Amino acid sequence: MPNPKPNFLSFYKLLCFLLLTDVALVASKSTIEPCSNSDSCNALLGYTLYTDLKVAEVASLFQVDPISVLTANAIDISYPDVENHILPSQLFVKIPILCSCVDGIRKSVSTHYKTRPQDTLSSIADSIYAGLVSADQIREANSIDDPSVLDVGQNLVVPLPCTCFNGTDNGLPAIYLSYVVKPVDTLAGIAASYSTTITDLMNVNAMGGTSITPGDILAVPLSACASNFPKYASDHGLIVPNGSYAITASHCVQCSCGPGSRNLYCMPASLAVSCSSMQCKSSNLMLGNVTVQQSSAGCNVTSCAYSGYANGTIITSLSSSLQPRCPGPQQFPPLVAPPTYVTRDSVFAPAPAPQSDGATTATVPKTSTVPSTGSLPGFPPAGAPFGSLSNASTLMNSAAALPAALMMYLLAKLISPLSL
Structure with missing residues (x-):
């Protein structure tokens, strides 16, 4: 009986299936x-x-x-x-x-990242930027034809x-x-x-x-705690995660979102910098100050709040309201x-x-x-x-991840009929 000829089409289909299966398993x-x-x-x-x-x-x-x-x-x-x-x-x-x-x-x-000796797209993506980007994404963003050739000092968009x-x-x-x-x-x-x-x-x-x-x-x-600053403010849309802080207004203002809070609270930052006035107009209150006065009708609360940073000027706003009870002390995220x-x-x-x-x-x-x-x-x-x-991930990356034993087995199956 003649030796059966290897079915290259069947082998090709099997290999493609395994490659695609591997992609499904490892592609991030x-x-x-x-x-x-x-x-x-x-x-x-x-x-x-x-x-x-x-x-x-x-x-x-x-x-x-x-x-x-x-x-x-x-x-x-x-x-x-x-x-x-x-x-x-x-x-x-x-x-x-x-x-x-x-x-x-x-x-x-x-x-942007400036390449150094021994850098590769993979090392930049996987190590330096800890997997936040892939080598292929860097290659595409910078129209790199040959990813194996990177010039030292090359400026890459990441x-x-x-x-x-x-x-x-x-x-x-x-x-x-x-x-x-x-x-x-x-x-x-x-x-x-x-x-x-x-x-x-x-x-x-x-x-x-x-x-x-x-x-x-x-x-x-x-x-998070969201701001309501005007659109012309440079920090319009500022939002601060619960339990943390944000610095704004050229390091002059520090805003926080206290534990379990939804209210953004801003005050002068602790950094020694030159800042514009932080006093609310028509008031003796400074940014972040709050006064409370108990009355038979409730609690009168007056506050000097931060309202954004525009053209080098800190915008403040004075507000007064009658509340059912006086607010407690401001809760700050622990430093x-x-x-x-x-x-x-x-x-x-x-x-x-x-x-x-x-x-x-x-x-x-x-x-x-x-x-x-x-x-x-x-x-x-x-x-x-x-x-x-x-x-x-890419198909080539997934192909490289195929177990070596499996690849050797497939090659042996393909070659063995030819050697008989």
């Missing part, structure tokens, strides 16, 4: 928010330091204000020379960024993920954190760590199930010392997650189409924020 995803206007919003990135870095060096990686990095993490900025404080490797911090609408989707494109969702979550003020899933994470653990629910995370990220993969980038809604090491219980460490969330192993859909009306399984109800999922 990120949440994409479509947009159609030119507005922007405040957002946060969850970043893990790849090595020991000064506060100023971390800020330089993202082209943001070092003080804003500290206040976003409720780190005390009154420490001497705090901008040169060395933060430890593997520290997890929140980076405040501006989220824009670019080419029909939300992203941050204000970050597109970073972010979402706005109108600054709300279920109708309440929120700011969104782009969080890179770690191997120890579960959806239940992430939800618990950021005081939200599994359902909310699934709705926001258009997920069809609770399964997540290391490297996925989730949009995590954080309860922490600049961290010098990372522990599992550290407030800056990656969120610990339970080993199992008791959920099924349903997979997240590889692509999602946002419905225009109504709701579908795996999508949020009408009025809730929603995005779509985008694969960050």
Whole structure:
């Protein structure tokens, strides 16, 4: 009986099937928010330091204000020379960024990176920016034909993920954190760590199930206090996550969102800088001052509040109201010392997650189409924020991840008929 000839078509189909199956297993995803206007919003990135870095060096990686990095993490900025404080490797911090609408989707494109010797697109994406961007996204953003050739000192645009969702979550003020899933994470653990629910995370990220993969980038809604500054103010749209601070008005004003609060409270910052007047007109009250006077009808409350920063001027507003009872003292988020090491219980460490969330192993859909009306399984109800999922891996990357033993077996099966 003649030797059977190898069926190259069958082998090709089998190999393609295995490759595509592998893509489905390892391709990481990120949440994409479509947009159609030119507005922007405040957002946060969850970043893990790849090595020991000064506060100023971390800020330089993202082209943001070092003080804003500290206040976003409720780190005390009154420490001497705090901008040169060395933060430890593997520290997890929140980076405040501006989220824009670019080419029909939300992203941050204000970050640039200057290449150094031995840099590759993969090392920049996976190590330096801790998986917040992929090598392919950097290559496409900079129209790089040959990713194996990078010039030292080359200036690269680093597109970073972010979402706005109108600054709300279920109708309440929120700011969104782009969080890179770690191997120890579960959806239940992430939800618990950021005081939200599994359902909310699934709705926001258009997920069809609770399964997540290391490297996925989730949009995590954080309860926040929203400002109501006029549009002509440079800090219009300022929103501060619950339990943290924001610096504004050229370092003159510090705004906070106290524990369990929805009311933004602003006061003079502790930095020694030259600032415009912070006194409310027709009043002796300074920015942040509140007076209360008990009466038989209730409590008369007068306050001097911050209303934005425009043309180098701090805008203040005086308000008076009669309230049923006098307000208690302002609750401030607790400040922490600049961290010098990372522990599992550290407030800056990656969120610990339970080993199992008791959920099924349903997979997240590889692509999602946002419905225009109504709701579908795996999508949020009408009025809730929603995005779509985008694969960050490539077919070539997935092919490289195929087990070597499997590849050798397939090659042996193909060659063995020819050697008989």
